[in-house]
Amino acid sequence: MGPVTAETPSLDVSGLAFAYPDGHQALFGVDFRIGRGERVALLGPNGAGKTTLVLHLNGILTAGAGSVTVAGLPVGRRHMAEIRRKVGIVFQDPDDQLFMPTVREDVAFGPAAAGIKGAELEARVRGALEQVGMADFADRPPHHLSFGQRRRVAVATVLAMEPEILVLDEPSSNLDPASRRELADILRSLDVTVLMVTHDLPYALELCPRSLILSDGVIAADGPTGELLSDDVLMRAHRLELPFGFDPRSVTTSA
């Protein structure tokens, strides 16, 4: 393992293959790198293996072949605690992610598990809740919040761990248009590497300059989001469809 420099990518996945215990092979040699500070969308049809790939990034599933490296640190039994701190995963259903009785305790869970206490813990919690605009809800129980608010708190629980890379599994699903935009503003304001799994192609275009298409367990395409979405042949080959009337060529992105 080389020294961690500005050149060390946040995430380096190479030759990753995986079969579930029932024999179903979900990943067949996945290769890609994500540089520090990049925002990348991971696109692909249902069953492509996106969630399976995400579960490899913090060692919940372990690769049958190949390797995952986070900021120069190989994912494996030896560095598990540190890996889990560096890779923040926001799961699809916030009710799974928010399991403590109050928002504050939930956000504190990760850093406290990493041994942070007292004033520093309080500061982390406050900072993370402020980043997602939920500081006023610290003492509320998570299930009394709206879905969009819960999603934001779920993001905060992960931000409190000050991760190297933030991984979101379908962050815009079930959000109304306003909540969807608010979440986009939050994600844009963050200064971390982001990997975002999504079926919401306009959202990917809006937020992520670069996209990966995962299809049948391999990376089928890797390039600027606008170019990939404009390539009709590629899109059709991987069951990706733009919403009615949406033309990626006519959208100007600031990202």
Added chain:
Amino acid sequence: MGAGHAHRLYRHAHSPVHALPPHTKLAAVFAFVVVVVSTPREAVWAFAVYAVLLALVARYARVPAGFLLKRLLIEVPFVAFAVLMPFVARGERVDVLGLSLSVNGLWGAWNVLAKGTLGVAASVLLAATTELRELLLGLQRLRLPPLLVQIASFMIRYGDVITDEMRRMRIARESRGFEARGVRHWGVLAKSAGALFIRSYERGERVHLAMVSRGYAGSMPVIDEVTASRAQWSYALALPLTALVVCLLGWAL
């Protein structure tokens, strides 16, 4: 401290009793109940003193008498049991208003009634002045097995989620014209319960994944350090200590 999860027994107020750390209150109530239970039943005056002590605590805690008395109704089944005792117990009997009652049974009834009422009253006071969340922190602090405390925490957190899931399943059933009427429909209800179990189980797995992803390795991290100063301890333990003196006098006299 967490403001959520106010339960029905809780009464929001700012009093010296509310402000005490939860584990000191738990310890005090537990000790008080032990002392009350070990008081000889013949020392009737001692029980009167205990009642006065609790009334004093209630005043400090700004819990009105009506609130306390209404919650004491939990006790009704015990009262019924106690009322039966003089009729069914054996031994020496006395005649009251033409009824033949067992002396032993009368004492037994008094014993159950007095000790039960005091115990319930003390617990109601604890519940009225301590939030559920705090109670759990207190139990954790008193080194109750962490697994038990975790189970209780999850019950609070997911109780609503599961009731909601149950409600959605009922709506789905009824939208398709099903109404539970009589034994013939129990099969459907049983299948729903099975589905609910599987859904909850799967949710459990997903929650566990999320916990592991944030560094959970078998034990809950300590987030709120509940600590009590010596003054707070002595304040909380004043109740059981006074009761202990009364109890000892009860044995001596």
